[in-house]
Amino acid sequence: MPYINNPVPGAYQFFPLNQPAIGDRLEPKASDPKLFQPLTLRNVTFKNRILVPPMCMYSAKDGHVTDWHLVHLGGLASRGVGGICVEATAVVPEGRISPEDAGIWADSHIAPFRKVVDFSHAQGTKIGIQLAHAGRKASCHAPWVQDRAPKGTSYVAQKEENGWPDNVRGPSELAYHPKYPTPKGLSIKEIDDVVQAFIDGAHRSEAAGFDFIEIHAAHGYLIHEFLSPISNGRSDEYGGSFENRIRLLLRIATAARAAWPNKPLFVRISATEWVEGPEKEGNEWKQWGLEQSALLAQKLYEIGVDLLDVSTGGNSSHQKIPAGPGFQVPFAAEIRKRVPGLAVGAVGLITEAQQAENYLKEGKADVIFLGRELLRNPDWPLEAAKKLGVKLKAANQYERAWYKL
DSSP, X not given: OOEEEOOSTTOOOEEEOOSSOTTOEESOOTTSXXXXXXXXXXXXXXXXXXXXXXXXXXXXXXXXXXXXXXHHHHHHHTTTOSEEEEEEEESSGGGOSSTTOBBOSSGGGHXXXXXXXXXXXXXXXXXXXXXXXXXXXXXXXXXHHHHTSOTXXXXXXXGGGTOOGGGOEESSSXXXXXXXXXXXXXXXXXXXXXXXXXHHHHHHHHHHTOSEXXXXXXXXXXXXXXXXXXXXXXXXXXXXXXXXXXXXHHHHHHHHHHHSOSSXXXXXXXXXXXXXXXXXXXXXXXXXXXXXXXXXXXXXXXXXXXXXXXXXXXXXXXXXXXXXXXXXXXXXXXXXXXXXXXXEEEESSOOOHHHXXXXXXXXXXXXXXXXXXXXXXXXXXXXXXXXXXXXXXXXXXXXXXXXXX
């Protein structure tokens, strides 16, 4: 039986290959549903259009991913998804959301990631990593810690809880919420250091064997904070005008493209902030929204970004999100229409196979990101294939549970 050998020191491991790969279509036809047709982005081919978005597990140790990540992400790889994006992974220690977040700021983080990457590859699944900086939403408790805290408790993880409340950074000294840390504004030198940290993270991601990287510019974390007038109160070249507010992301994307030339580069954005009121009044932008997202998407495409992962919200505690099936898809569809050539991913309450297939057939997206639905039902790809009339290869180890269905 063929095996994959992990060559990284300290992470020596063999993984049995599944051949054919899990999720391969048996008896493929040109008329197969688009959800199960391959997609090639910059020399990397995803076997289908079902991708796992980054979802924080709050289960790392000093930034190092653990056996939880191997089991969790490996379980998804063994169910036939086309690609996996590892959770928001901090490029600097103070860029973590919580003390338990994953990191890529040190070479010692590479080997544990390589173990997850090799297992995913053994299942025929592509895997990438989301490079992130939490900005003003850093040094916070993991969700289940906060959920068990007395009502009214601060979200801030204090020093005795391995937090760094005095070292939280953002574009300006504007807190996300009174229960969150109040950040210190980044200096120009510190902004330069952040850009370099993303470059270093890209190089370490290459060493870990990842197939793609995604820059996290959504959900109210550092880059989104710079993009939005709500959170960016700067008066220098990184604040004020649209061109200034997008400067940090464009610098990071340009540098990441240069550091990562031969594999796909994704960017995740929040296409709207769901705050009441207009995106623009007269000549003044009031919040981040679809018009600015479309303009930004064009610039990212020109830089060489391969896919825009379109989410929403997360930057204002006053947001009012009208959540419902596919509620974020219209934003992805509009950006895809305005920037031809840029691949777009749709995410958010997509739960049914025919629903996902329709979004692709109607040209609203190129890939479907399934998050919580895959947490609820990891076998979704196999079940979706059956509903859409596709014969999909199950894992060798699980095949006896599927071949008679």
